[in-house]
Amino acid sequence: MGLTVAGCRQRQQRVLQRMHAQNIDRLVVTRSEHVQYLSGFRPHHLMTGIVSLDLNGKLTLIAPNQEPKDTAADEILTYEAQWHSTLRPEQQAVAAERLQAALSGITTKHLAIDGALTGLYALKAAGLGKLAEAVDFESELWQLRRRKDPDELALMRKAIDCTEAMYVRAREIIEPGICEIDVFNELQAVAVSTAGEPLTALLGNDFQCNSRGGPPRDNRAEAGQLYILDLGPGYRGYYADNCRTISVDRRPTELQMQAWNLIQEVFALIEREVRPGVGAKQIYDSVKQLLSEFEDGEFPHHLGHGVGLYPHEAPHLNPFWDDQFELGDVFTVEPGLYSRELAYGMRLENNYRVTSDGVQLLTPFSLELA
Numbered sequence: 204m205g206l207t208v209a210g211c212r213q214r215q216q217r218v219l220q221r222m223h224a225q226n227i228d229r230l231v232v233t234r235s236e237h238v239q240y241l242s243g244f245r246p247h248h249l250m251t252g253i254v255s256l257d258l259n260g261k262l263t264l265i266a267p268n269q270e271p272k273d274t275a276a277d278e279i280l281t282y283e284a285q286w287h288s289t290l291r292p293e294q295q296a297v298a299a300e301r302l303q304a305a306l307s308g309i310t311t312k313h314l315a316i317d318g319a320l321t322g323l324y325a326l327k328a329a330g331l332g333k334l335a336e337a338v339d340f341e342s343e344l345w346q347l348r349r350r351k352d353p354d355e356l357a358l359m360r361k362a363i364d365c366t367e368a369m370y371v372r373a374r375e376i377i378e379p380g381i382c383e384i385d386v387f388n389e390l391q392a393v394a395v396s397t398a399g400e401p402l403t404a405l406l407g408n409d410f411q412c413n414s415r416g417g418p419p420r421d422n423r424a425e426a427g428q429l430y431i432l433d434l435g436p437g438y439r440g441y442y443a444d445n446c447r448t449i450s451v452d453r454r455p456t457e458l459q460m461q462a463w464n465l466i467q468e469v470f471a472l473i474e475r476e477v478r479p480g481v482g483a484k485q486i487y488d489s490v491k492q493l494l495s496e497f498e499d500g501e502f503p504h505h506l507g508h509g510v511g512l513y514p515h516e517a518p519h520l521n522p523f524w525d526d527q528f529e530l531g532d533v534f535t536v537e538p539g540l541y542s543r544e545l546a547y548g549m550r551l552e553n554n555y556r557v558t559s560d561g562v563q564l565l566t567p568f569s570l571e572l573a
Contacts, residue, residue, distance in 0.1 A: 204357060204358065204361065204439065205243060205273065205354075205358070205439055206239065206240075206243040206354045206355065206358070207243070207354040208243060208273060208274070208275045209354075210243075210352045210353065210354035210355070211240075211241060211242060211243045211274075211275030212275050213352060214240060214241060214347070214352065215241055215256060215260065215262060215275065216260075217347055217350075218230065218241065218256060218343075218344070218347060219256070219258065219260060221340075221343050221347070222256075222258055222315065223258065225313075225315070225338065226313055227258070227313045227314070227315040227338060227340070228257060228258045228311060228312055228313050228314075229255060229256070229257050229258070229311045229313075229314050229315070229329060230254075230255070230256045230257075230314075230315045230316070230340055231253065231254070231255050231302070231314065231315070231316050231321060231325055231326075231328075231329045232253070232254050232316065232317040232320075232321065232340075232344070233251065233252070233253050233254075233295075233317065233320050233321045233322070233325055234317045234319065234320040234321075234341075235248065235252060235440075236348075236440065236512040236513060237254065237317050237344055238252040238253070238254045238264075239440050239512065240344070240348060240512060241254050241256060241262065241275070242254050242262060242264050242274045242275055242276050243273065243274045243275050244264060244266060244271045244274045244276075245403075245439070245440045246266070246267060247267065249290055250267040250268075250284045250290075250294060251265075251267060251284065251294040251295050251298045252264070252265060252266055252267065252298070253265035253298050253299070253301075253302050253325055254276075255302060255305070255306065255329070257309075261277045261278065262275065262276050262277050262278075263276065263277065263278040263279075263280070263302070263305050263306075264276035264278070264279045264280070265279075265280050265281075265282065265298045265299075265301045265302050265305075266279060266280070266281050266282075267281065267282060267283075267284030267285075267294070267298070268281060268282075268283065268284050268285065269281055278305060280301040280302075280304070280305055281301070282294070282297045282298050282300070282301045283297065284297075284298075295322050295324050295325065296324045298324075298325075299324035299325045299327065299328035300324075300328065302325065302328040302329070303327070303328035303330070306328065306329065306330055309330065310330065311329050311330045313336075313338065314326075314329050314336070314337045314338065315337065315338040315339070315340035316329075316337050316338070316339065316340060316341075317339075317340060317341045317344060318337075318339030318340070318341050319339075319341055345516065345517065346517070348511055348512060348516065349509060349511075349516065349517055349518070349529055349531065349532050350529065350530070350531035350532070351511060351531050351532075351533050351556065352531075355441060355511065356533070356556070358438055358439050358440065358441035359438075359441045359442070359443060359510075359511070359533060359554075359565070360565070361398065361438045361439075362398075362435075362436055362437060362438035362441055362442055362443035363443040363445070363554060363565055363566055364397055365393075365394040365397045365398055365402070365434075365436045365438065365443065366394075366434045366435075366436065366443045366445050366566075367566075367568045368393050368394065368396075368397040369390040369393050369394055369397075369432070369434050369436075370432065370434075370447050370568065370569070371393075372389055372390060372393045373386065373389075373390060373430075373432055373447070373449060374449060374569075376389055377424065377430055377449050377451060378424070378451065378452070379423075379424060379425055379426045379451055379452055380423050380424065381423065381424050381451075382421065382422065382423050383410055383411060383412060383419035383420050383421070383422050383423075383424070384419050384420070384421055386410060386419065386430075386432075387407075387410045387418075387419035390407070390410075390432070390434070391405050391407075394434075394436045398436070398438055402436045402437055402438060403436075403437030403438060403439060403440050403441075403442075404435075404436060404437035404442070405436060406434075406435040406436055406437060406442070406514065407432070407433060407434040407435060407436070408433040408434075408435065409431050409432060409433035409446070409550075410432060411430075411431065412424040412425075412428050412429070412430040412431075412451065413425070413428040413429070413430075413546055413547045414431070414547050415431070415539075415541050415547060415548060415550075416431055416433060416550070424451045425451060426451055426452040426454075427451070427452060427454075427456070427546055428450075428451045428546045428547070429448050429449070429450060429451070429455075429459065429545065429546055429547065429548060429549050429572070430448065430449045430450075430451055431446065431448050431548070431549065431550050432446065432447055432448070432449070433445075433446040433537075433550065433552065434446070435510075435514055440512055441511060441512060442510050442511065442512070442513070442514050443510070443554065444510045444514055444535050444552070444554065445535065445537075445552045445553060445554050445566045446537055446550045446551060446552030447551060447552075447569070447570065448549035448550060448551060448572060449572060449573075450572040450573050453572075453573040454573070455572040455573060456546075458499055458544060458545060459545055459546075459549070459572065460572070461497070462497055462499075462500055462540045462545060462548075462549060463549065463551075463572055465493070465494065465496065465497050465540070466494075466538045466539075466540065466549070466551050467570070468493060469490050469493060469494070469506075469536065469538040470536065470538075470551075470553060472486075472489060472490065472493065473486065473536050473553075473555065473562065474555075474561070474562055474564070476489070477528055477555070477557065477561065477562050478528065478557070478558075478559075478560060478561050478562070479527075479528055479529055479530045479557060479559065480527055480528065481527065481528050482525065482526070482527055482528075483518040483519060483520045483521070483524065483525075483526040483527065483528060484520075484521070484522060484524065484525050484526070486506065486520055487505070487506045487520045487521060487522055488522070490502075490506050490538060491506075494538060494540060497540055499542055499544045499545065500540035500541055500542040500544070500545050500548055501540065501541055501542065502538065502539060502540055502541075503541070504537075504539065505519070505520060505521040505537075506520035506521065506536060506537065506538060507520040507534055507535040507536040507537050507552070508520060508521070508534060508535055509532055509533060509534045509535075510533055510534065510535055510554065511533060517532075518532055518534055520534070520536065528557050529557060530557055530558070530559060531556070531557060532556070532557040533554065533555070533556050533557075533565070534554070534555055534557070535552055535553070535554055535555075536552065536553050536555065537550055537551070537552035538550070538551065539551070549572070551570050552566075553565075553566045553570075554566045
């Protein structure tokens, strides 16, 4: 399972439309997410890959060590990323030399790059006369990545399957006296087993009990406490990100259940009101007002965000942005309420996809505290 050649070609065409509109005749990217998005090949995280896409639609891929299979590339050149199994520190320069050879004799007048990562070697290799004239195309790529194609969704669903299996195991093992480190180890093992291979990222933001969140500690859970698990493994480059909260002794208090019931109203609001064109900040404000009705806890963070090749993408359900939901967005909704009285609180998080007339729930597994 991976990105399909057909899917990558469709994404290339959408990028080419933006390039035409801005009079750009070549795009060069080195960020691994963008290399994967356009070609279907994701370089190892310790190795360099480069993609060059010209205005005629020709995609050149520079790959480490050997030519990858099943890519949406018209030309593939390789370089030695290792010598006698040792990683070379000068990979950027060597990969750029291969790009320069591929572009020999070709003049680039208007070059675009993913400016946050593309270095001097790749810029020089692209043959632009004045490097200062390169256009940073990164914001365009992030915007285009919001629309998830079927092959991207398939990878995200596999990552979500990993989280579901992790929560099933969590409900089996969490009880008074369990150590947070042991929970972490058990859940990471379940995620890898479910994926059937090492994951892109064994990622989980929060593995702490009686806490708003954080990495696992040498700490043991106690009866009456709530255990927040915010899990986000990456499968072949694409992330899941969802959260569940479990009552350690499976006997949530009346106050904890009041908070839980109010959070369920948030998901009902999302499923009732979100559709293409609706403001994400508007949804955040509505939820903030709803959760303010709970006097024994606070909601101090964002409501959610897009997710895909990176854990946090657009749209941002956050007062610091003013995004609108778009068709094809995949986003999280993670309302939470926290206080000492809640011991220490809860966060519940679902993943949704924006459809033409609403949203599709991608995480239809238990939200129960017990």
